[in-house]
Amino acid sequence: MNKNWEELEYIRLLGNIVNNGSERSDRTGVGTYGIFGTQLRFSLKNNVVPVLTTKKIFIRGVVEELLFFLRGETDTKKLEEKGVNIWKGNTTRDFLDSRGLQDLPEGDMGKGYGYEWRNFGGKITSNKYDNNRPPPTNRYAEGVDQLQQVINTLKTNPTDRRIIISAWNPKDLPEAALPPCHIMVQFYANKNQLSSQFYMRSTDSFLGLPYNILSYAILTRIIAQTVGMEAQELIFVGGDVHIYKNHLGATMQQLTREPFDFPTMTIDKQLSSVQDIENLQFSDFKFENYQCHPAIKAEMCI
16 A cells, blocks of 8 residues: 555545535536535654645745735735735736725735734724835734734643634625635644644635645644644645536546655744744745656636
């Protein structure tokens, strides 16, 4: 048997959706095949990181997007300048206008992941989108800085059962380019070992899920290193778990491939505070022994 049983479980999930998924309509008009409710588990011990190997993953894009969220940023033009176009289609002028977000400049995701992670329940001040004025002295003064809360709690009360970051704020949904798909993550500390479990209400299983798995694995490693713990396990829980109809051919191609072992990742920077996390750069992450099959192209559904 292949040693990488964790990626084989992901492959089996794709196969289950293809073979048993229900045909459903969706927001994009493309249509999906989907199931409801699933779980995948990935070990993070010994610096192993779940970068899927049955197709090449754009690692730099995943890291840059995660760091963008951790800084509480919303201007996706900053990602585009780095060659990361994950949010480009969902922040065009036409797309934002279709969501009733005429006040947002093109490229801004509004009250999305980074905003809610670092300023949950806060307000967008009048100068937030005005380049002619300086930003507020404290970007996170009005809302809840959930990242800071998680770090404080893990350092002072690690067995707390409320160590959670939530991106789902019903009041703010109309002010976001897209309602969040990965809506919450819970952290669990056990004898200096840190695990996390993240929930996705909606999961593009071929194109998006591999990125989400890697992103939350890296997030867990970042927080573990910041609070002086070792990363142990990542658990994914999915609600509406689907494959878009126009991804079926690409999915079938991936189903024929045998996984390699996962690579390892280290963070070559001392981390002890939120400020240290905000100053992270992609160059601080070192991935080793990533062996993978070639990339499989698929169009993102907007």
